[in-house]
Amino acid sequence: MKGSVKFCSSLIYICWTIFGLYSFYSKLQDGLDLVDLVPKDTNEYKFLQAQTSLFGFYNMYAVTQGNFEYPQSQQKLYDYHNKFVRVPHVVKNDNGGLPDFWLSIFRDWLKNLQEVFDKEYEENRITRETWHQNASSDAILAYKLMVQTGDIDNSVQKSLIPENRLVKDGIINPRGFYNYLSAWATNDPFGYGASQGKLRPEPIPYLHVPTEYTLKVPKSLPLVYTQLPFNLHGLKDTVEIKELIKNIRKICDDFENNQELSNYPSGIPFIFWEQYMDLRTSLAITLAFTISAAFICVFAILLNFRATVITIVNVIFSLMQLPGAMVLLGLKLSAIPAVIIIFSVGLILCFTVNIALSFMTSLGNKERRTILALEITMDSLIHGLCTFGIGVLMLLTSPFEFVIRHFFWLLFAVLCIGTFNGLVVFPIILSVFGPEAELISLEDPNRISTPSPVSSRSKRNANKTVITNDMGHSSSSSKQHSRKSHKYNINEKEPSLTTITEEPPSWKSSSSSIQMMNTEKSYSLNNESNLKAEPVHHHKNKLSDPLIFESASLKPN
Numbered sequence: 001m002k003g004s005v006k007f008c009s010s011l012i013y014i015c016w017t018i019f020g021l022y023s024f025y026s027k028l029q030d031g032l033d034l035v036d037l038v039p040k041d042t043n044e045y046k047f048l049q050a051q052t053s054l055f056g057f058y059n060m061y062a063v064t065q066g067n068f069e070y071p072q073s074q075q076k077l078y079d080y081h082n083k084f085v086r087v088p089h090v091v092k093n094d095n096g097g098l099p100d101f102w103l104s105i106f107r108d109w110l111k112n113l114q115e116v117f118d119k120e121y122e123e124n125r126i127t128r129e130t131w132h133q134n135a136s137s138d139a140i141l142a143y144k145l146m147v148q149t150g151d152i153d154n155s156v157q158k159s160l161i162p163e164n165r166l167v168k169d170g171i172i173n174p175r176g177f178y179n180y181l182s183a184w185a186t187n188d189p190f191g192y193g194a195s196q197g198k199l200r201p202e203p204i205p206y207l208h209v210p211t212e213y214t215l216k217v218p219k220s221l222p223l224v225y226t227q228l229p230f231n232l233h234g235l236k237d238t239v240e241i242k243e244l245i246k247n248i249r250k251i252c253d254d255f256e257n258n259q260e261l262s263n264y265p266s267g268i269p270f271i272f273w274e275q276y277m278d279l280r281t282s283l284a285i286t287l288a289f290t291i292s293a294a295f296i297c298v299f300a301i302l303l304n305f306r307a308t309v310i311t312i313v314n315v316i317f318s319l320m321q322l323p324g325a326m327v328l329l330g331l332k333l334s335a336i337p338a339v340i341i342i343f344s345v346g347l348i349l350c351f352t353v354n355i356a357l358s359f360m361t362s363l364g365n366k367e368r369r370t371i372l373a374l375e376i377t378m379d380s381l382i383h384g385l386c387t388f389g390i391g392v393l394m395l396l397t398s399p400f401e402f403v404i405r406h407f408f409w410l411l412f413a414v415l416c417i418g419t420f421n422g423l424v425v426f427p428i429i430l431s432v433f434g435p436e437a438e439l440i441s442l443e444d445p446n447r448i449s450t451p452s453p454v455s456s457r458s459k460r461n462a463n464k465t466v467i468t469n470d471m472g473h474s475s476s477s478s479k480q481h482s483r484k485s486h487k488y489n490i491n492e493k494e495p496s497l498t499t500i501t502e503e504p505p506s507w508k509s510s511s512s513s514i515q516m517m518n519t520e521k522s523y524s525l526n527n528e529s530n531l532k533a534e535p536v537h538h539h540k541n542k543l544s545d546p547l548i549f550e551s552a553s554l555k556p557n
Contacts, residue, residue: 006428006431009424009425009428010425010428013317013421013425016321016324017317017320017321019321019324020320020321020322020323020324020325021320021323022324023323023324023326023327024320024323027323027327028323028326028327028332028333029237029238029239029332029333030238030239030242030276030279030280030332030333030334031237031238031241031273031276031332031333031334032272032332032334032335032336033052033332034048034052034272035048035049035052036401036402036405036406037402039399039400039401040401052236053236055233056232056233056234056235056236056240057231057232057233057235058231058232058233058235058267058268058269059229059230059231059232059267059268060229060230060231060232060248060265060266060267060268060269060270061196061227061228061229061230061265061266061267062080062081062084062227062228062230062248062252062263062264062265062266063225063226063227063228063263063264063265063266064077064080064225064226064227064228064261064262064263065224065225065226065262065263065264066224066262067224068223068260068261068262070103070177070222070223070226071172071174071175071177071178072174073261074103074171074172074174075171076255076259076261077103077261078103078104079259080228080251080255080259080261080263081098081101081103081104081228082098083251083255084098084230084248084251085097085098087244087247087248087251088243088244088247089232089233089234089235089240089244090230090231090232091230091231091232091233098230099229099230099231100195101195101197101228101229102192102195102196102197102199102226102227102228103172105191105192105194105195106172106180106181106184106191106195107167107170107172109184109188109191110145110166110167110172110180110184111166111167112138113138113139113141113142113145113166114142114165114166114167116136116138116139116142117138117139117142117143117146117162118162119139120135120136120139121139121162125139126139126140126143128158128159128161128162129158130213131143135210137208137210140208140210141183141187141208141210142166143161144183144208144215144217145166145176145179145180145183145217146160146161146162146164146165146166147160147161147164147215148175148176148179148180148217149175149176150174150175150176150177150178150179150219152219155179155216155217155219156215156216166180178203178219178220178221178222179217179218179219179220180217181199181203181220182203182204182205182206182217182218182219182220183206183208183217184203185199185202185203185205185220186203186205186206186207186208187206187207187208195229196227196229197226197227197228198225198226198227199223199225199226200223200224200225200226201220201221201223201224203220204218204219204220204221206218227266232244232267232269235269238273238276238332241269241273242273242276242277244269245265245269245270245273245274245277246277248265249265249277252264252265275334275335276333276334279333279334279335279338280333282338283333283338283341283342286338286342287319287341287342287345290342290345291312291315291316291345294312294315294345294346294349295308295312298311298312298349298353301353301357302353302356302357302360304360304435306434306435307356307359307360307434307435310356310429310430310433310434310435311349311352311353311356311426314348314352314421314422314425314426314429315345315348315349315352317421318344318348318417318418318421319341319344319345319348321417321421322341322344322413322414322417325410325413325416325417326410326413329409329410329413331405331406331409331410334406336406336407336410337406337410340407340410340411340414343414344414344418347388347414347415347418348414348417348418348421348422350381350384350418350422351381351418351419351421351422351423351426352422352426354377354380354381355373355374355377355381355422355426355427355430356373356426356430358372358373358376358377359372359373359430359434359435360435360437360438361437361438361439362376362437363437363439363440363446363447364437364446366430366431366432366434367431368446369430369434369437370427370430370431370434373427373430374423374427381422381423385415385419388415389415392408392411392412392415395407395408395411396408
C-alpha cells in the first residue's frame, strides 16, 4: 500500500473519530419523536406533528401512595401540591396559582355545606336534635355529617352540634374525614370526577335522602393511592422535557425522603422520555461490559496481548465514529440506536479478528504479512459483507418509515464504518504497530527453510545386519530353519531376487565400503587390503530385514 494512501486513510480515520466525539457531546440529541412512531400520510401523524410544533401540551399526575395518613397530614399534601408552582411549563390559573386537586375540591364542598348549615341554624330551621321541614337538603346533609364521630362503636353524637365544624382553618375535621369522603364522592359526582383524584380504594357510596332520618354515614376505607393532576405546555423538544422531569423528580424525592410522603410522577412525559435521563450512562456501562467480554474472547483466540489491544482499540474508535454518522443522518439517541451500537461491537470484531490471526501466522515483515493476511481472509470477509448487506437492504421494503429511518440507515452506517476501518485502516495499523510473527525463519525471512532430504539408500543400509564368520559353525538343522525363515520373509515383503541383479555395477563397491566402515573399529587399516568377502551364514536370531539376502562378511587373513 502506497504511503499517500496510508496517510489519507489515517487522516480520515482520525478526523472522523474527532467529529464523532464532538457530535456525541454537542450535536447528538436524546429522544424519539412521537411522530416517528406513526406512519406518514395519516391523521394521527398530522395531529402529533401539529401538537409538537404548535402546542407541546401534555398532562401528568403526582401520585401519592402507601400508608400516608391523609386526615392528619392534609397540610403536608397542600405543601406538596404548591411546590409545583415553581416548576416551569406547568399550567397555572389566572391568579398564578395551581388548579385545585381532589383534597381542595373536597374541602370547598364541605365549606359550602358548613355555611348553609350555619345560616339555617341561626334561622332555627335546624336544631341540635332534629331539623324542620323548611330546612334545605344541603343543611340536612351538613347536620348528618357534623354528628359523625368517626368511631365505629359510637358513630353518631348529637351533642357535637353546633360546636363541631366540618372544616376549620382550611383543614377537614380528621375525626370524620372518611365519613365525609363517602358523602362527597356520591353526592358531588361532578366535583369528584373533575378532581381526577382516582382515589383507591374507592369511597363507599352514600346517597343523601333529605326525608330519611337515619343519621349514620358509612366510613370509607383509608386511602392508599391518589392522584394530583397537572397540565404541561410549551414542551417542544427532549431537552425541555428532560429539564422538566429533573425538576419534578427533585420535588418528589425531597418529600419522600424528608416528609415521609411516598410519591412519584406519572404521565406521558415520564413514561416516554424519562428513559433519556440515564440513557447515556446506561449505554456507557453496557458498552464497558461488552468490550470487556470481547477483549477476553479475542485474547482467547489470538493468545497475544498486543494484537488483542490493537483489535479492541479499533473497535472503540469505530464506536466513537457512530455518533457522527447519526448526526449526519438526522437521528437521535434513543433505546433503538443504543441497542444497535452495542450490537455493532460484535459486527466490527468480525472484520478484524480474522485479519489479526492471519497476520500473526504469516511469514515475513509486517508489510508482507499484512498483504498475506488480506489475501487469506478477503474472500470470507467479502462473503460476510455481502450477506449482511443483503439482509440490511431487505429493510428498505418496509412500508413503515420508522423502520427505514431508525434501523436501515443506522445499520448501513455501521456496515460502512466497519468495512472501512476493518479492511483499510486496520491493516495499516497492523503494518505499523502489529505484533511479531509467531513463526520466524532463520534463513529466508519470507519462507520456511527447506528440510534436507533423507537418502533412501542410507536408510535401507542402516537397517542391514553384518555377521562375521567367527560365530562358529551352525548345525544343519539351524541352517534349514534359517532358510525357511528367510523364505517366509521373502514371501511376506514380496521382493524378487531380480532386484539384486538389477543393481548397478557400483553396488558391490558401495556395499564393500559401507561394510569396511562398520568394521573399522575392529580391524587395523594395514590389513584392509587382505580382507576377503565370504557368503553370509544367516542365523535365526540375527535376521532383522527380510530385504537383505546376503552381505559381505569380513574375515582377517
